[in-house]
Amino acid sequence: MATAEKKSHALAPDTLKDFLREMLLIRRFEEMVEERFRAGELPGFLHVAIGQEAVAVGVCRALDDGDVIASTHRAHGHTLAKGTHPNELMAELYGKIEGCSHGYGGSMHLYDVERGNLGANAVVGGGLPAIVGSALAFKLRSEPRVAVAFFGDGATNIGTFHESMNLAQLWGVPAVFVLENNHYAESTPAKQQLPIDDLTKRADAYGMHAMKIDGQDVEVVYHAAKKALKHARDGKGPVFLHVETYRLTGHYIGDPQVYRPKEEVRELRRTQDPVEKLRSALELPDGEWEAMEREVAEIVEGSVEFAKAGTDPKPEDALKNIYA
Amino acid sequence: MPETTYREAVRDAMSEAMRRDESVFIMGEDIAEMGGSMGVTQGMLDEFGPDRVRNTPISEMAIVGAGIGAAMAGMRPIVEIMYQDFTTLAMEQIVNQAAKHRYMSGGQLKVPLTIRTQGGAGWSPGAQHAQQLEAWFVHVPGLKVAFPSTPEDVRNLLYASIYDDNPVIFFEHRTLYGLKGDVPEEIEPVEFGKARIHREGEDVTVVATGRLVHEALAAAEEAEGEGISVEVLDPRTLLPLDEDAIVASVEKTNRCVVAHEAVVRMGFGAEVAAIVQERAFDYLDAPVGRVGAKFSPLPFAPIMEEYVVPHARDVLAAIKKTVGKN
Numbered sequence: 024m025a026t027a028e029k030k031s032h033a034l035a036p037d038t039l040k041d042f043l044r045e046m047l048l049i050r051r052f053e054e055m056v057e058e059r060f061r062a063g064e065l066p067g068f069l070h071v072a073i074g075q076e077a078v079a080v081g082v083c084r085a086l087d088d089g090d091v092i093a094s095t096h097r098a099h100g101h102t103l104a105k106g107t108h109p110n111e112l113m114a115e116l117y118g119k120i121e122g123c124s125h126g127y128g129g130s131m132h133l134y135d136v137e138r139g140n141l142g143a144n145a146v147v148g149g150g151l152p153a154i155v156g157s158a159l160a161f162k163l164r165s166e167p168r169v170a171v172a173f174f175g176d177g178a179t180n181i182g183t184f185h186e187s188m189n190l191a192q193l194w195g196v197p198a199v200f201v202l203e204n205n206h207y208a209e210s211t212p213a214k215q216q217l218p219i220d221d222l223t224k225r226a227d228a229y230g231m232h233a234m235k236i237d238g239q240d241v242e243v244v245y246h247a248a249k250k251a252l253k254h255a256r257d258g259k260g261p262v263f264l265h266v267e268t269y270r271l272t273g274h275y276i277g278d279p280q281v282y283r284p285k286e287e288v289r290e291l292r293r294t295q296d297p298v299e300k301l302r303s304a305l306e307l308p309d310g311e312w313e314a315m316e317r318e319v320a321e322i323v324e325g326s327v328e329f330a331k332a333g334t335d336p337k338p339e340d341a342l343k344n345i346y347a
Numbered sequence: 348m349p350e351t352t353y354r355e356a357v358r359d360a361m362s363e364a365m366r367r368d369e370s371v372f373i374m375g376e377d378i379a380e381m382g383g384s385m386g387v388t389q390g391m392l393d394e395f396g397p398d399r400v401r402n403t404p405i406s407e408m409a410i411v412g413a414g415i416g417a418a419m420a421g422m423r424p425i426v427e428i429m430y431q432d433f434t435t436l437a438m439e440q441i442v443n444q445a446a447k448h449r450y451m452s453g454g455q456l457k458v459p460l461t462i463r464t465q466g467g468a469g470w471s472p473g474a475q476h477a478q479q480l481e482a483w484f485v486h487v488p489g490l491k492v493a494f495p496s497t498p499e500d501v502r503n504l505l506y507a508s509i510y511d512d513n514p515v516i517f518f519e520h521r522t523l524y525g526l527k528g529d530v531p532e533e534i535e536p537v538e539f540g541k542a543r544i545h546r547e548g549e550d551v552t553v554v555a556t557g558r559l560v561h562e563a564l565a566a567a568e569e570a571e572g573e574g575i576s577v578e579v580l581d582p583r584t585l586l587p588l589d590e591d592a593i594v595a596s597v598e599k600t601n602r603c604v605v606a607h608e609a610v611v612r613m614g615f616g617a618e619v620a621a622i623v624q625e626r627a628f629d630y631l632d633a634p635v636g637r638v639g640a641k642f643s644p645l646p647f648a649p650i651m652e653e654y655v656v657p658h659a660r661d662v663l664a665a666i667k668k669t670v671g672k673n
Contacts, residue, residue, distance in 0.1 A: 091420070122453075124452055125453025126455040127452065127454075133353070134451065134453070136455040138453060142448060142452060146439060146671070149443060150412055150444075152410075152411070152415065153412050153413070153415045155413045156419075157414025157416040157420040159417050160417040160421060160422045161420065163372070163398060170420075183408055183440075186404075186406045186408055189404060189406065190403070190406060190409045194401075234433065284515065288499065317569040318446065344449055344450050344452075344453055345449070345450055346449070346489070347458075
C-alpha cells in the first residue's frame with residue numbers, strides 16, 4: 024500500500040462504540056433481510072454487503088450534512104449510515120408507501136434525498152457521472168459541499184467510471200470516488216476481470232489524488248474519508264479512495280458461491296470481519312456487547328413489524344411520479 | 348416581428364434563459380471557442396464565460412450524466428450532443444438514469460435537464476451522422492421529446508424545455524438552421540403537447556415533423572393546384588403528443604398521412620397511425636398513409652441519400668394515394 028493511510032489520531036472510545044453500534048445494526052439488519060427473503064416475504068433482487076460495513080460507516084460518518092452520495096446495488100449499509108431510519112428502509116424492501124423510495128425503488132433503488140442520498144443504482148457505474156454533475160453544481164455555486172460515489176471493483180471496468188474520473192479531475196470538482204474493492208465483480212474474481220493488480224493506478228491515469236486503505240478498520244476508513252473530503256471541499260479537486268474490503272457472503276442472497284472455495288470465506292470471516300475487529304480492538308465487556316446486540320435486535324425487529332404494518336400502494340399508483 | 352434564423356433562435360432561447368437565471372448553463376463538445384459544430388453557440392462564451400459555456404471532452408455518457416447530477420442538485424443544465432447519432436453513447440444515462448430518477452425515488456427527485464441534439468440527411472454525412480432517432484426516445488416513460496420545425500417554435504420550445512422540470516430530448520434538424528422566419532420579440536414558452544396547424548385544409552391531414560413539415564407544406568401547395576385541400580399539422584412535441592389535435596383534424600378531413608424523415612418501420616408515424624385508427628376509425632375514408640425513409644442506413648453518395656429519405660414529392664404521392672387520385 025504505497026499511499027497507505029495510518030491512523031493519525033485515535034477516536035474517542037465513545038465515538039468508536041457508536042460506530043460499532045451502527046455497523047452492528049447494518050449487519051443484523053442485513054441478516055434479517057436474508058432471513059425474510061428466504062422466508063419468501065421480500066420481492067426483488069437483494070444484495071447484502073456483509074463484511075463491508077466499515078466502509079459505509081467510516082465514509083458516511085465523515086460526511087457533512089450537505090454532502091450527497093450515490094450508492095450501488097449493494098446499498099443497505101450506505102443508506103442506513105447516511106441516516107435513513109431502518110423502518111423506512113425495511114418498508115421499502117417490503118414495497119410499502121412508507122419506504123424510503125415509497126415502494127417505487129426497492130433494494131437496488133434506495134433514495135433519501137432529504138438526507139443527501141441521491142440514490143442507489145442498479146446499473147454498475149451508472150451513478151458516477153451524476154456525482155460529477157452534482158459536484159459541479161456545488162462548485163459553480165461556491166457551496167462547500169462534496170458529492171461522493173460508491174462503486175465496486177467491477178465498476179472500474181465500465182466506461183462511466185473512466186469518463187467520470189476524467190471529467191471530475193479535468194474540472195476539479197469536489198467529488199470523492201469511493202472504490203469498495205471486494206475483489207469480485209459479482210462472481211468474477213479480480214484475475215479474470217482486471218489486468219492490473221493495484222486499482223489505485225486507475226486514478227494515477229487521470230492525475231487524481233488517491234489513497235489506498237484497509238476497509239475493514241472503520242477508524243482508518245473514517246480518517247481517510249475525512250482527509251479526502253477536506254481535500255475536495257478545499258477546492259483541491261476530487262479524490263480516489265481505494266478501500267480494500269471483503270464480501271463475506273455471496274453476490275446475491277442465495278448465491279451458492281461456486282466461484283470461490285469455501286475455505287476462503289471461512290478464513291475471511293475469521294480474519295476480516297470488521298465488526299469483530301472493532302469489538303476486539305475496543306475490548307468491549309461482554310455485558311456491554313450483549314446490551315448493544317439487544318438494542319440493535321429491537322430496532323431490526325421493529326423495522327420488520329413497521330414494514331409489515333405498512334401501506335401497500337394502489338396498483339394505479341404505478342402511473343404516478345413519472346413526470347414532475 | 349424581427350426575422351431570425353432557426354440557429355439564432357436556438358441561441359436566443361439559451362442566452363435569454365442564461366441571462367435571467369444563474370442555474371442555467373450549457374456543456375458540450377466544441378461549443379465554446381468554436382461555437383459548436385453547427386455554430387449554434389457562437390458568441391455565448393464571450394457573454395457568459397467558460398464556467399457556463401463549458402467545453403467538454405468527447406465523453407457523451409459523462410456529460411449527459413453530469414447534466415443529470417447537476418439537475419438533481421438544483422441546476423438547469425443544457426447538454427449539447429453534437430450529432431444525435433452520438434446519443435447512442437449516452438443511452439444508458441438517458442434511459443436508465445435521467446428518465447427514471449424521479450420515478451425510482453418515488454417523486455423525491457426531479458431532473459430538469461435539456462439535451463439538445465441535431466441531425467438529419469441532406470448533406471451526405473453518411474450512416475453515422477444523419478440518422479433520425481426520435482422514435483427511440485418517445486418509447487421511454489419519463490422523457491419528454493421536442494422536435495420543432497420553425498424559428499419561432501424552436502426558440503419558444505427550447506425556452507420551455509429549459510424550464511421544464513423533466514428531462515427533455517430536444518431535436519433540431521440540421522438543414523433547418525439557416526431557415527429564416529419572423530419571431531416575436533418576447534419569448535412565449537410553448538406548452539408541451541400542443542400542436543401547430545401550419546395550414547388548414549379539408550381533404551387530408553398531414554402530420555409532419557422537423558424538415559418534413561416544410562416538405563409537407565410544399566406538397567400541400569402543389570396538391571392545391573390539383574384540387575386537393577391539405578391540412579398540415581406539426582405536433583412540435585412528440586412526447587407528450589397532442590393526440591386531440593390530430594384526431595380533431597382527421598375527424599374534419601377524414602384522411603391522414605404521417606410524414607417524417609426517420610425510417611417508416613416502427614417510426615413515430617406508426618404510433619400516430621395507431622392513435623388515429625383507435626380514436627377516429629369511423630371517420631377514416633382511407634388507410635393512414637406513412638411517409639419516411641426507406642429501411643436503410645443513410646448512404647454517402649448524394650444520389651443514394653436523396654433516394655432513401657423522403658421529399659415533398661413523396662408526401663404528395665401519399666396525399667394523392669390517400670384521396671384516391673394517384
